Amino acid sequence: MMQGIVGPIRLAGFPSSGAYYIDTLTQELGFGKLDAVSMKSLDGSTLALVTTMPLFDDWLKRNPDLLKGAAAAKSEPLAWAFASEEFYSSAFSDDAHYFKYADLPVIPGKGNGVVRAVLFAATQDYPAPYPPQGVVVAMVRGDQVMLLKKSVTAPEIESCVASYRADMAEAELALLAYQSSKLTDKPQIDRYFKLEEAADTHYLQCYAQRLPETASYASLVREAQALVDVAK
Numbered sequence: 001m002m003q004g005i006v007g008p009i010r011l012a013g014f015p016s017s018g019a020y021y022i023d024t025l026t027q028e029l030g031f032g033k034l035d036a037v038s039m040k041s042l043d044g045s046t047l048a049l050v051t052t053m054p055l056f057d058d059w060l061k062r063n064p065d066l067l068k069g070a071a072a073a074k075s076e077p078l079a080w081a082f083a084s085e086e087f088y089s090s091a092f093s094d095d096a097h098y099f100k101y102a103d104l105p106v107i108p109g110k111g112n113g114v115v116r117a118v119l120f121a122a123t124q125d126y127p128a129p130y131p132p133q134g135v136v137v138a139m140v141r142g143d144q145v146m147l148l149k150k151s152v153t154a155p156e157i158e159s160c161v162a163s164y165r166a167d168m169a170e171a172e173l174a175l176l177a178y179q180s181s182k183l184t185d186k187p188q189i190d191r192y193f194k195l196e197e198a199a200d201t202h203y204l205q206c207y208a209q210r211l212p213e214t215a216s217y218a219s220l221v222r223e224a225q226a227l228v229d230v231a232k
Contacts, residue, residue: 002020002035002036002037003017003018003037005052005055006036006037006050006051006052006055006144007052007143007144009037009039009048009050009144010231010232011039011041011048011050011146011148011230011231011232012229012230012231012232013041013042013043013046013230014039014040014041014042014046014048014230015039015042017037017039018037018038018039018048018050019037019038019039020037020038021033021034021035021036021037021038021049022035033090033091033092033093034049034051034056034059034090034091034092034093034147035051035055035058035059036049036050036051036055036145036147037049037050037051038050041230045150045151046148046149046150046227046230047148047149047150048146048147048148048149048230049091049092049146049147049148050144050145050146051144051145052143052144052145053140053143053144053145055145056078056145057077060077060081063090065086066081066084066086066087066090078114078140078145079114079116081138082114082116082118082138083103083116083118085097085098085099085100085120088100088118088120088136088138088147089122091147092122092147092149094122095124096122096123096124097122097123097124098118098120098121098122098136099120099121099122099123099126099127099132099204100118100119100120100204101118101119101120101121101127101131101132101154101204101207101208101211102118102119102132102207102208102211103116103117103118103119103208104117104118104119104135104220104221104224105117105221106137106221106224106225106228107225107228108139108228109139109141109228109229109231113139113140113141114138114139114140115137115138115139115140115228116137116138116139117135117136117137117224117225117227117228118135118136118137118138119132119134119135119152119154119211119220119224120132120133120134120135120136121133121134122134126196126197126200127200127204128164128199128200128203128204129160129161129164129165129203130156131154131155131156131157131207132152132154132207133151133152133154134149134150134151134152135149135150135152135220135223135224135227136148136149136150137149137224137227137228139228139231141231146231148227148230150223150227152220152223153216154216154220155211155214155215155216157206157207157210157211157214159206159210160203160206160207160210161203163202163203163206164199164200164202164203164206167195167198167199167202167203168195168196168199170195171191171192171195171196171199172192174188174189174191174192174195175188175189175192178192
């Protein structure tokens with residue numbers, strides 16, 4: 001039924017049909033993912049989710065928390081969603097948060113509308129100081145909304161790692177003070193968690209800033225563009 005709603009799927013290197021992406025209709029692991037047809041590329045390297053604009057809009061309405069606090073969400077929900085970590089975390093819903101490291105510049109293919117390419121790591125913990133794990137491309141082609149996700153090898157950026165370790169050294173001092181107080185100095189443990197979060201945020205900001213200077217940047221952009229170009 002979902003295949004019939006989504007209609008013909010034309011992605012180079014993919015089968016013409018797939019499976020319903022929802023694992024379960026009850027509120028447990030696998031529930032609430034994007035209403036879409038899913039398929040793997042013929043070489044097994046890339047996952048594609050394909051849905052329609054009406055289904056996508058309805059899914060966003062059923063997940064109002066995704067649009068909270070975003071001034072542009074009401075006027076440009078599609079562009080905002082494609083830029084949001086929360087969107088990818090909820091759409092794929094594989095019990096992990098999708099941390100965005102950087103946007104990659106891509107050129108929309110023929111017939112494509114809004115397009116975004118994001119370098120990410122999916123994890124339950126803060127990802128720093130490790131490099132990202134993959135790239136996801138979100139795009140609109142006619143009345144279809146497509147997400148394509150692929151693992152990539154991204155560089156480690158030493159200056160960002162060094163900065164992260166310096167930030168965490170300060171956080172560890174707060175943790176040590178808390179432990180020395182026999183776990184009674186609550187302000188110190190609160191300070192530790194704030195410094196830990198700040199260290200992770202600074203690392204991701206550093207990575208986005210320094211990535212274009214690396215030798216791997218051009219190849220990562222090409223991989224992202226290749227995902228855009230599979231849409232016929």
